[in-house]
Amino acid sequence: DTAVSQTPKYLVTQMGNDKSIKCEQNLGHDTMYWYKQDSKKFLKIMFSYNNKELIINETVPNRFSPKSPDKAHLNLHINSLELGDSAVYFCASSQDYGSYEQYFGPGTRLTVT
Amino acid sequence: RKEVEQDPGPFNVPEGATVAFNCTYSNSASQSFFWYRQDCRKEPKLLMSVYSSGNEDGRFTAQLNRASQYISLLIRDSKLSDSATYLCVVTLNYGGATNKLIFGTGTLLAVQP
Numbered sequence: 317d318t319a320v321s322q323t324p325k326y327l328v329t330q331m332g333n334d335k336s337i338k339c340e341q342n343l344g345h346d347t348m349y350w351y352k353q354d355s356k357k358f359l360k361i362m363f364s365y366n367n368k369e370l371i372i373n374e375t376v377p378n379r380f381s382p383k384s385p386d387k388a389h390l391n392l393h394i395n396s397l398e399l400g401d402s403a404v405y406f407c408a409s410s411q412d413y414g415s416y417e418q419y420f421g422p423g424t425r426l427t428v429t
Numbered sequence: 430r431k432e433v434e435q436d437p438g439p440f441n442v443p444e445g446a447t448v449a450f451n452c453t454y455s456n457s458a459s460q461s462f463f464w465y466r467q468d469c470r471k472e473p474k475l476l477m478s479v480y481s482s483g484n485e486d487g488r489f490t491a492q493l494n495r496a497s498q499y500i501s502l503l504i505r506d507s508k509l510s511d512s513a514t515y516l517c518v519v520t521l522n523y524g525g526a527t528n529k530l531i532f533g534t535g536t537l538l539a540v541q542p
Contacts, residue, residue, distance in 0.1 A: 357514065358532070359516070371523070420472035422471070423471075423472055
């Protein structure tokens with residue numbers, strides 16, 4: 317069983333479109349995260365939710381909106397996609413917001429054309 | 430200045446070699462330290478924590494020097510399966526009891542047969 321799963325794995329779309337990426341974890345963790353890894357392989361946190369509550373909100377364009385319907389799911393919606401949004405987006409989870417070991421999903425490779 | 434700096438490599442070493450990676454961090458308030466491993470086109474995974482006293486896990490030894498804000502990873506008797514990108518990670522307090530992981534850009538290791 318996959319501990320942290322993301323869909324879709326690949327996403328190719330045109331500038332200006334709106335898209336969503338879904339994430340689910342079956343580890344029973346309280347905290348979930350979204351990271352962006354750019355073309356230079358730099359991995360940076362975007363958001364974190366603890367038990368459906370937003371606890372980390374880094375400086376990202378407000379075109380990015382996370383949603384956590386329950387503590388096992390954290391989705392990422394992106395409006396008006398731009399070329400610079402092309403990257404790999406990783407979802408992760410941890411036991412709680414103080415835990416340092418994070419379990420990452422396989423990533424969603426987003427390409428905006 | 431990047432918060433966590435690493436030599437990007439690549440480090441090309443023969444099987445059986447000993448290889449060392451270094452990392453420096455800029456924020457003296459960093460609390461905890463880790464090495465993550467990321468295989469090509471895969472998600473990052475925790476390799477080991479790093480303690481001031483130094484710690485060892487099989488062929489891997491990690492060391493932290495808080496005074497110099499320097500972290501190291503030593504791999505002995507390199508195997509082909511060690512080929513990956515090694516990410517240096519520090520934690521910073523985000524507020525309250527919430528911590529966030531700050532990733533370095535990684536050092537690429539290629540072990541040659």
